[in-house]
Amino acid sequence: MARKTVAIDAANIGTIPARRLRVLADRQPREDGVFVAYWMTAARRVQWSFALDRAIGWARELKRPLAIIEVLACGGPWDSDRHHRFVLQGMCDQARHLADAPALYYPYVERMPGECRRLFGAVCEKACLVVTDDYPIASPAIKSVDARAPVRVERIDGNGLMPLRAADHAFPTAYAFRRFLQRALREHLLDAPRSDPFAKVELPRLTSMPGPIPRCWPAASNRLLAGESAALAALPIDHRVSPVSAVGGPTAAHARWRTFLAKRLASYAELRNQPEADSTSGLAPYLHFGHISAHEIFHSLARKEGWSPGKLAEKASGSREGWWGMSEPAEAFLDQLVTWRELGFNFCEHRTDYADYQSLPPWAKATLAKHARDSRPYTYTTEEFASARTHDRLWNAAQRQLVTEGHIHNYLRMLWGKKILEWTPGPQEALDVMIELNNRYALDGQDPNSYSGIFWILGRYDRPWGPERPIFGTVRYMSSENTARKVRVAEYIRRYSAETSARPREGTRSVKLKRKRSTEDRHGNACSSPVDADL
Numbered sequence: 001m002a003r004k005t006v007a008i009d010a011a012n013i014g015t016i017p018a019r020r021l022r023v024l025a026d027r028q029p030r031e032d033g034v035f036v037a038y039w040m041t042a043a044r045r046v047q048w049s050f051a052l053d054r055a056i057g058w059a060r061e062l063k064r065p066l067a068i069i070e071v072l073a074c075g076g077p078w079d080s081d082r083h084h085r086f087v088l089q090g091m092c093d094q095a096r097h098l099a100d101a102p103a104l105y106y107p108y109v110e111r112m113p114g115e116c117r118r119l120f121g122a123v124c125e126k127a128c129l130v131v132t133d134d135y136p137i138a139s140p141a142i143k144s145v146d147a148r149a150p151v152r153v154e155r156i157d158g159n160g161l162m163p164l165r166a167a168d169h170a171f172p173t174a175y176a177f178r179r180f181l182q183r184a185l186r187e188h189l190l191d192a193p194r195s196d197p198f199a200k201v202e203l204p205r206l207t208s209m210p211g212p213i214p215r216c217w218p219a220a221s222n223r224l225l226a227g228e229s230a231a232l233a234a235l236p237i238d239h240r241v242s243p244v245s246a247v248g249g250p251t252a253a254h255a256r257w258r259t260f261l262a263k264r265l266a267s268y269a270e271l272r273n274q275p276e277a278d279s280t281s282g283l284a285p286y287l288h289f290g291h292i293s294a295h296e297i298f299h300s301l302a303r304k305e306g307w308s309p310g311k312l313a314e315k316a317s318g319s320r321e322g323w324w325g326m327s328e329p330a331e332a333f334l335d336q337l338v339t340w341r342e343l344g345f346n347f348c349e350h351r352t353d354y355a356d357y358q359s360l361p362p363w364a365k366a367t368l369a370k371h372a373r374d375s376r377p378y379t380y381t382t383e384e385f386a387s388a389r390t391h392d393r394l395w396n397a398a399q400r401q402l403v404t405e406g407h408i409h410n411y412l413r414m415l416w417g418k419k420i421l422e423w424t425p426g427p428q429e430a431l432d433v434m435i436e437l438n439n440r441y442a443l444d445g446q447d448p449n450s451y452s453g454i455f456w457i458l459g460r461y462d463r464p465w466g467p468e469r470p471i472f473g474t475v476r477y478m479s480s481e482n483t484a485r486k487v488r489v490a491e492y493i494r495r496y497s498a499e500t501s502a503r504p505r506e507g508t509r510s511v512k513l514k515r516k517r518s519t520e521d522r523h524g525n526a527c528s529s530p531v532d533a534d535l
């Protein structure tokens with residue numbers, strides 16, 4: 001039976017910028033729908049969210065209740081207790097935050113792959129329309145959205161300061177992307193989502209989800225939301241990658257951001273490459289799960305800096321400094337948060353092959369192919385890499401930090417990747433090992449910037465560097481010895497030595513590498529590249 005719809009001009013609902021809206025199923029809202037659904041999959045927050053603004057806008061227009069359904073799916077190759085606990089902590093946080101809001105919050109955790117898709121179908125049966133998040137990587141949660149749904153489905157892009165669809169191609173370098181930003185970002189900078197989207201909003205209330213939903217797809221229990229080990233143990237995810245001490249969720253994200261702004265930003269430009277200085281924001285996992293928005297970060301930084309749009313430089317020179325019209329540390333931070341972070345989103349938006357070796361630039365593929373059969377001084381299996389059993393103390397320390405804490409400092413992350421390239425039988429195998437280890441252990445893994453960082457190791461966004469070397473060809477080279485000369489790492493190595501760190505887990509997905517060793521590292525000590533590698 002055909003459902004009744006209401007004809008509404010969708011253009012101004014929730015006043016979000018038109019470029020951030022992608023209509024997946026283009027239908028009019030259903031008149032007999034019970035509620036407006038916000039199917040939350042990526043922007044896991046209820047402040048500074050274009051998707052939530054849009055959903056509230058529709059609920060007001062249609063005079064219907066709003067249901068915010070935050071879903072945590074399983075079935076991804078790297079789903080683990082670590083990532084699940086972090087997201088669950090965020091869900092717990094949202095449940096508290098929304099307790100008195102004029103919306104029903106429904107946290108749903110999939111117990112078997114495929115349940116979210118069925119729940120999505122059931123939601124579509126009852127909803128006037130569905131608003132969901134746009135994200136350029138197809139996580140299991142994103143894949144639960146069915147574009148053939150019988151109701152209107154809208155995807156909203158709240159990923160960064162620049163709308164994903166403002167560019168029409170993938171940029172090959174950070175410099176080219178920065179120039180583009182400097183020309184085009186001005187018109188988007190003041191388009192911000194609402195900091196307090198429920199302020200002065202009155203909506204009809206929904207006390208529970210209608211129909212068979214609560215029975216067939218019950219909301220996550222308090223035990224699960226608390227991330228209790230026994231509750232996690234019942235889920236079909238990797239239980240050997242254990243939770244870390246960092247707490248997930250918008251509240252923890254804000255606390256981290258406030259501390260960074262007050263105490264560390266001032267020395268960011270000077271110290272951000274020093275692994276022992278603890279001078280970076282640590283926001284990557286929170287940005288990855290959408291617990292904090294790039295817009296909020298930008299606006300509070302701008303406030304602290306006394307910034308106004310009139311301070312933007314007229315000329316788009318592509319230079320890292322001087323365009324924003326802010327202090328040196330603030331500009332250095334924005335170059336990471338905006339240029340580098342959004343460059344990765346730009347690539348994944350325009351290139352479906354973002355995770356394929358073939359997506360490397362032609363010069364990098366050519367030089368790596370030429371040296372693919374060069375003899376390697378050491379080769380290790382994925383398991384040996386995972387359990388930090390290489391000959392190199394600095395590399396092992398970085399891997400142990402990844403396994404025990406879920407992150408590696410950016411500078412050492414570069415070294416970590418370069419050595420994997422050097423110590424695997426070929427560049428394709430190196431890529432497989434990096435993706436496996438990064439995405440399995442890093443809290444910020446499976447992000448567009450996981451692929452930016454990993455592919456940068458192999459030449460993406462970079463240029464050829466001389467002299468041509470074995471294995472690397474003209475791809476930029478790094479060595480532990482040179483790193484130890486450039487940045488302080490002695491204390492870092494001590495902190496993450498085998499004696500002080502927990503043993504990494506066994507059983508990482510094997511990429512089946514043969515093992516071969518020689519006693520001598522022929523090129524261990526010869527970094528000629530100016531490694532302010534920008535990454």
Ligand SMILES: Cc1cc2nc3c(=O)[nH]c(=O)nc-3n(C[C@H](O)[C@H](O)[C@H](O)COP(=O)(O)OP(=O)(O)OC[C@H]3O[C@@H](n4cnc5c(N)ncnc54)[C@H](O)[C@@H]3O)c2cc1C
Binds near residue numbers: 283447534
């Ligand atoms: C081999 C390799 C793998 C990487 N894997 C990931 C990953 O899985 N997820 C991820 O988010 N980043 C990844 N990066 C990029 C970078 O290491 C992290 O974003 C950064 O270390 C996060 O720390 P922070 O939040 O303290 O950063 P800050 O220095 O405080 O920077 C603020 C924010 O800017 C963004 N940012 C900073 N540096 C970079 C960068 N080089 N590229 C892109 N965005 C950046 C991040 O969102 C970060 O949170 C990888 C880099 C390499 C070399």
